[in-house]
Amino acid sequence: xxxxxxxxxxxxxxxxxxxxxxxxxxxxxxxxxxxxxxxxxxxxxxxxxxxxxxxxxxxxxxxxxxxxxxxxxxxxxxxxxxxxxxxxxxxxxxxxxxxxxxxxxxxxxxxx
Amino acid sequence: xxxxxxxxxxxxxxxxxxxxxxxxxxxxxxxxxxxxxxxxxxxxxxxxxxxxxxxxxxxxxxxxxxxxxxxxxxxxxxxxxxxxxxxxxxxxxxxxxxxxxxxxxxxxxxxxxxxx
Numbered sequence: 001x002x003x004x005x006x007x008x009x010x011x012x013x014x015x016x017x018x019x020x021x022x023x024x025x026x027x028x029x030x031x032x033x034x035x036x037x038x039x040x041x042x043x044x045x046x047x048x049x050x051x052x053x054x055x056x057x058x059x060x061x062x063x064x065x066x067x068x069x070x071x072x073x074x075x076x077x078x079x080x081x082x083x084x085x086x087x088x089x090x091x092x093x094x095x096x097x098x099x100x101x102x103x104x105x106x107x108x109x110x111x112x
Numbered sequence: 113x114x115x116x117x118x119x120x121x122x123x124x125x126x127x128x129x130x131x132x133x134x135x136x137x138x139x140x141x142x143x144x145x146x147x148x149x150x151x152x153x154x155x156x157x158x159x160x161x162x163x164x165x166x167x168x169x170x171x172x173x174x175x176x177x178x179x180x181x182x183x184x185x186x187x188x189x190x191x192x193x194x195x196x197x198x199x200x201x202x203x204x205x206x207x208x209x210x211x212x213x214x215x216x217x218x219x220x221x222x223x224x225x226x227x228x
Contacts (some may be wrong), residue, residue, distance in 0.1 A: 009153075040121065040220060041220060042218045043202065044219035045215070048215060092156075092210075093190070099144045099161075099206045099215075099216055100146070101156035101216060104155050106153070109151075111160045
């Protein structure tokens with residue numbers, strides 16, 4: 001079974017802190033994705049990566065950056081956390097051309 | 113541009129009744145279509161997918177969906193609802209502009225409630 005793990009299920013941070021969310025997949029997928037999920041808005045793509053060290057902005061990249069130094073790991077970075085970044089963050093991975101994405105359990109981040 | 117519209121943010125049915133969750137899509141090329149389910153405080157799990165083979169697609173937990181090109185629809189159904197089906201359901205469509213990255217676009221979700 002494909003496994004996508006995220007470093008924390010719940011996280012509480014203060015405004016202005018630098019926040020790291022880690023995602024690891026064990027299926028040798030080339031593609032990895034970070035989404036945020038808010039009630040009524042569905043999933044919105046923040047960033048994605050199609051290869052090591054390659055990244056592309058999604059629909060809502062402002063206030064975020066990413067890092068992919070190894071194929072299995074994709075990190076989301078909040079440079080200076082703000083209260084409007086309080087959300088559920090979901091990581092996913094997939095093979096190219098299959099479009100089928102596998103999701104981690106999510107990290108519920110609260111910024112106070 | 114590709115888009116997905118899910119009709120109804122909340123659907124409530126009685127246990128044993130038919131479940132029908134509606135999804136319409138817009139795509140400039142033949143799409144791949146997906147339904148995902150999310151149980152409380154969990155990630156998304158693939159229910160079923162359409163990849164240009166049979167138009168009636170069967171998934172897990174007794175769900176199925178029918179691809180109707182003329183109606184640009186991919187509605188999800190289950191003949192008899194069970195209490196364990198209570199969850200949020202997301203329809204999604206492939207975005208061919210990023211084929212090397214297998215990007216997909218999600219609808220806003222439909223929360224399914226089951227009445228005893």
